Amino acid sequence: MKQFLGIVVCALALNSCDDGNLIVENIDFTDVPTQSCTTNDLLYKLNDQESLILNIPSTTFSNNPTDVGDPISLDINSTNQVVYTFYNGKVVTANICDVIKPPTPSVNSQWNATSGKIQITVTQQSTSDATNNSTTITGYNNNIVFKNITFDKGDGTTQFYETFSYGDYLVKAVPLPFAFNGILSKCDNSNEVYDFSPSESFTLIIDPLLIANEVTLPNKPRIGVIGATVNKLAYRLFTNGVVTKSYFCNATVPVLPSVSQEWLGKVGGTIEVTTTTLTANSFTHTIVLKNVTLLKGNSSFLLGDNYKYGELITIK
Structure with a gap:
């Protein structure tokens, strides 16, 4: 997956252009839902002309709630990557997930996280049956926060966030069969x-x-x-x-x-x-x-x- 994202970054760089006017001061995806690619481990958020990609192993997401105050913690590095990209037009899923990228839009600016922590707090999601007071686990919500994250803006400057909320990612639970005959x-x-x-x-x-x-x-x-x-x-x-x-x-x-x-x-x-x-x-x-x-x-x-x-x- 590291190599895959490297190819993505290179392809974006080759197709990028600078309109000479773009200055990105801050990034905010708080209200944007998290999506995932079906062919790889990438999580991403799309906000008109912006994307925020999180590349971590899918095995990171556990079907077990974390203890209070003890989230899953990963170092941001070449394996656990966070990439922000600003395009010159509206970005769509194909720009993130497809092996062969659409020719448009192209990249105006790209920030690569160079340090920090990825923290994931896992909580169980359940539904209740009022007729017998039974419950069924429907999934596990992963709340993702970046701590002390530094982005290399690619122009010799950096951007630092002490706390950056990426948001929630829900992993659906596979129902247990319970196919017993009694x-x-x-x-x-x-x-x-x-x-x-x-x-x-x-x-x-x-x-x-x-x-x-x-x-x-x-x-x-x-x-x-x-x-x-x-x-x-x-x-x-x-x-x-x-x-x-x-x-x-x-x-x-x-x-x-x-x-x-x-x-x-x-x-x-x-x-x-x-x-x-x-x-x-x-x-x-x-x-x-x-x-x-x-x-x-x-x-x-x-x-x-x-x-x-x-x-x-x-x-x-």
């Missing part, structure tokens, strides 16, 4: 209960007292609390393979498929188990999760007031 299984050699689909699993290390082979009284379910070891709840999303029943109940966790995301139940949520008779010697345990939150780093979402984890059949 038919639970239990390991014979442990207290792990599980449900799975080809790309995910939902496991619960359940307190065995919650699934006793005794019918519960009406409106009197057995109640447990999500914990760090007992009643430990974990959602996992996988890549590089398909999840099958053979993945579970092993002394050693299989290497494949590999885990791409793991969300753990927040300590304190409630488990309710209602047991009914299936046959003379078997029982159906309906497991419901109430007010349970799943956590991954600083990200979180609510399963809602009542989430039916599934039904487990046991034999007496």
Whole structure:
């Protein structure tokens, strides 16, 4: 990407012209939305005849909120670049993102940042479902600020900003599948209960007292609390393979498929188990999760007031 932006800068320089009258004193893109190229890592803002390009690795943008007062910080250098350009006409996306640039407009002035810090504060964006009080993560907002940034104006002078707000860049979240059928299984050699689909699993290390082979009284379910070891709840999303029943109940966790995301139940949520008779010697345990939150780093979402984890059949 460094080489790509270098080509862009050179191409702009070759096509630039000086009308002899332009003097840029200050730059301000506060109210301009951030856009991104689809073919590279460039972020950019366009304001009539001006552009402000930010070139940093796409992996910088994390799907995890930053701690308060501790933003992601990058040095401005040959890898992390900030470039301001003023054109002699209205600039469009093609002037920034296309490999072969349009012949017009041409460049009147270009500033290259030579030092400073890029600071990114990440916050989670969510929506709520009022019917069950569940939440869904929709994306992660990256608020970008330049600190102590110095621009080389290309004419022997520089421009310094102690604080320069670039603005927000929203990375959309990919929804978790949660494509479970609610038919639970239990390991014979442990207290792990599980449900799975080809790309995910939902496991619960359940307190065995919650699934006793005794019918519960009406409106009197057995109640447990999500914990760090007992009643430990974990959602996992996988890549590089398909999840099958053979993945579970092993002394050693299989290497494949590999885990791409793991969300753990927040300590304190409630488990309710209602047991009914299936046959003379078997029982159906309906497991419901109430007010349970799943956590991954600083990200979180609510399963809602009542989430039916599934039904487990046991034999007496």
